[in-house]
Amino acid sequence: MRNNSGGVIQRADIGQLLSVLTEKGYITIGPTLRDNTIVYDEIESVQDLPIGWTDIQAPGSYRLIKRDDEALFAYNTAPQSWKRYLNPPRIRLWKAQRTEGGGFTVDPEDYAPSKYAFIGVRACELKAILIQDKVFLGGYKDPCYQSRREGAFIVAVNCTQANETCFCASMNSGPKAESDYDLALTEIIDEQRHEFVVECGSERGEEILKELQHRPVEAEDSQRVDERIQETISQMGRSMDTHRLQSLLASQPNHPRWEEVAERCLSCANCTMACPTCFCSTVEDVTDLTGDHAERWRQWDSCFTMDFTYISGGHVRSSVMSRYRQWMTHKLSTWHDQFGVSGCVGCGRCITWCPVGIDITEEVAAFQNSHSQKTTNSVEK
């Protein structure tokens, strides 16, 4: 759905967005420079944004360089996604205390609603949040996720450049945010102007825009946005052919390619931790030295770890081959059965942040190719 309401905000006035959100009680989280990367963290003003910086991402490689302009959002995805804020890496689920006389009490955790404003959510990331909504709010409603998600104000940013690792266009999840945001910005920067074309996606968004200095959107503004988006699409370094992929992967558990990738894979789990849709966790019970106090904690886990599939009698997926196969077939095949969508939004994080640069699009291409070869061969015969 396209929203008609919107406006154009000048660079000089964009700081108001952060101050208005802060006034309304939001904790503003957005891109900022840290450890030679652009990460998502708490920001207070526009000065905290990575002004004039951009990222160069490649398989197993990330580099920051200075741009020759002062753009605020001209880079792509951060090392970790917004899931850190919606589904934190480690949370307590409850605590219990022994009482006099041998009984005990259990105190469930009280997840006070948080009010986050996410500044700079990319289209692929927005799609990933919608996927995690299915996981955490689809049937059973996870109280921690719910308390964080329902209050969140989303300022999407449409990508005006793409990296070598990006392939959202082929996954139908970007580079332009189409819905489910409160405000969406497109940064327009050239010799004549530095401004932000804003689209409102919710009433909350409209309310906020009213408080910001802006002018109406003209036809040329929308045209500029479209041009930038087209340019971004043409810059996408990668693509994934999803045609019949779901059944193709499901039918290939013994394909030799799995062993080949397992030779390179470190089973380090970086890909799953960085992926904005991966949601697996483990639950641990702890007791203290006295034994009078116990707690249950939930922590991110990964299908790449051995412990993840430990059941009485041993590990279900002890080989790295079976772990990589599980990950990729879940993402691209069984995810459809489970949630009705693909588990991959094409953000490229698993490619950039894999220490050995394993590339999910290359793996898919290998399956697609060997399949099409087989089909051609059988036709020839």
Added chain:
Amino acid sequence: MKARRKPKLAVWKFASCDGCQLTLLDCEDELLAVADVVEIANFPEASREVARGPYDLSLVEGSITTPHDAERIRTIRKQSKFLVSIGACATAGGIQALRNFRNVREFLSIVYARPDYIDTLPHSTPIADHVFVDFELRGCPISKVQLVELISAFLGNRKPNISSHSVCVECKLRGNTCVMIANKVPCLGPVTHAGCDALCPSYNRGCFGCFGPKETPNTSSLSHQWSNGLSASDRDIVHAYRTFNAYAEAFKKEATTHEP
């Protein structure tokens, strides 16, 4: 409720630097609580008093390097219900296992005025090479948090929550940026057992592998990346694996492959 007999805890030392034992003394906040729930029956670093065995829980630090120690660990095993080896020396032979790659006789003749006085084994070996070990706590030194968790789990009759996955998992949980990818710093995190809470990467350094190999460590793939992506030499690779856990199987093998 019937007052339970306090379990007896003993700490034993073999070839080591005492750092792991000191971790127990370092548990300042928890130490009184520990003393409250266990009888510290033998802990030379803390007290000279020694209570006789048997012991409910023995924590063993250090590696086996002499015939005498090889005998002593058997006696300790016989007296201990649970035996946990702690630290890189006890679980992998320690830094002193570097001698395993050379002829120990040669070292003796260089270091000691009277080498004939020295009674030593040719190899420094982990405790598990000599007796059955119920659990291994990794690290050089071990982590305080894991030690308290181990004792709590022992007292609660449950499995300790100690993961054998990579340091990378801890690194990502902490929200670190990967130093190998963003800074091109060689890091052993992807093949190293978690437990330090990704200490070195949190300070922008590569992991040194203090906790030894993780489950299913793919050292050859990591070395390939180090040499091709980070221009590490074979020498760098050998040095990286030949430290505190040099004699741990996966690290030993990887270093040997890259030896000139």
